[in-house]
Amino acid sequence: MPYRLSRAGVCLTPLRRSVRWMEIGLLAGVASLLSASCAPEEPGRPEGAIVLGTLLPFSGSESAIGRNLEQAMLLAVQDLNAAGGLDGRPFHLRSRDSHSSVERGFDQLLHLLYTDEVHYLIGPEENALASKSVQEVKLADAFHMLPGYAAPPIARSEAMGGWMRLAPSSFDVGCTLARIAFDDGIPTVNSLAAGDDYNTSVSSEFTTHFAALGGRILPSVTFRSGQQTYASKIESAFDAKAGRTLLAAYPRTGSTIVTEWTVSGRPGNWFLGPALRTEVLLANIPTGSLDGHLGVSPSLSLRSECRTTTTAEGERAVDCATGNAAAFLEHFSSGWDGDAPLPAAHFYYDGVVLLAMGLVYAQAKTGEVPTSGHELHEIIRELNDPAHEAASWRDLPAAMAKLRAGIPLRYVGAAAEYEFDKYGANRHHFMQLWTVEGDAFVDLAPVPVSCFPG
Known part of the structure; x- marks a missing residue:
C-alpha cells in the first residue's frame, strides 16, 4: 500500500489516521x-514484522521499573521468534517512554497509534494514562494488553477496541487484605493512600470489604504525591489508633513516608500495597524499619501448584509450589546477565505471548491476521477456555506448531494459568503474603482471594 x-x-x-492527527x-x-x-520501516524493524507497541516509564518518577519490564517483553519476542514467529514473520517490540507522565505519555501513545501504526499495545504502568488512552484505543480499534498492577479495571464490553487485564485488580488486593485483618482479629483499620485512581481504589476496596466482614473503619487519609514532607498526613493517619493502616502508594513516595514515619517513632502497624514490593522502596528506607509488617502482591505460583486445606480449627491454609516462577527467574537471568525479573515482569512476558498466540491461532483459522482489537480480544478469551489443552511458556515451539495447525490452547504462563471473564480480566485465586526482613522481602504463605466467610 x-x-x-x-x-x-x-x-x-x-x-x-491522518484525520485523527488533525483532530x-x-x-x-x-x-x-x-x-x-x-x-x-522504522530503524531496526525487520521486514514484514508484526509490531507490538509498548509504553513504559523509562524516565520520571517510576523509571526504576521501565527497563526491567521491557526486558521481559524483549525476552518473550526472542522466544516467540525462535518458535517460528507468525508463519515466519518475526515479532518486533516498539518501545516508547511514558516519562511517568499522563500528558507526555499520552503524546507517545498517539505516536504509537498514528506514527508507528501499531495495532497491538502493551502497558502503560500508569493508571491515569491507561484510563486516558481508552478513547484513542476505541477510535483506532486497537488491542490493549494491560499487565500492570495499576491498570484500570475492565468491567464493560466494547464494540471497538479490546482490553485484557492480567494482574489482580484493586478488588482482589483490597478484599485479600481485609480478610487477613479480619481473620487475625484486628478490630479497626484505616489507610494512608495516594490520591491517584489506583491507590484510592485499593484503599476503598480494603475498607469496604473489612466493614462488610464486620470490622470497624476509622478515618483514612489521602495525600498528593510529590510533596517534600508527609509528616502531617502520617500524624493524622496514626492518630486514629487503627489496628492496621494500609499504605497505598508508589515506591518513591512510599519510601519518603516510611522514612518520616520511622523518624516519628514508628507508631502503629502497616499493611503494604502491592506496588511497594520493589527494591526502590527498600533502598530508600532505614534498614529494618519495616521488619514484620505485612504486604500482598500477585501470587506467581500457578493455580495447579497450590493446594488449599482446612485446619482443625476450621481455618483455610494454602500451600503452593514455586517451580514455575523459579524457572522463569532462571530463564530471565540467563538472558539478561544475571538480572532478576520484577514480579510484574512475569505478567509483561505473558502479555506478549498471549497476544502472539491469539494472532497465530486467528491466522490458522481464518487465513488473516486480525487488526481489530475487539476481534483479537474475543479470540484470546476463547483460547484460554479451561477445557482446552494447556501450553506452557517453557515449550513455545510446540505450542506455536499446534496453534498453526488450528488447535486451540490455553496458556500456562510465567505468572499464571490464564482464564478470562467476559470483559477480559484474568481470574485470580491466590495472592502472595510477604514481609520485610532487613533489606529483603520474604515470602510467607499464599492466601486465597476471598472476601466472605466460608
Missing part, C-alpha cells in the same frame, strides 16, 4: 511538510 504524507509530516496509510491538533509548519520523508 503506498504511503501518504499527513499534514504533520508523518507517514500514514489509512486516511482516518488532535498535532500539525507542523510548511517547513516540516516540505522536508519530511516517508520510510516504510
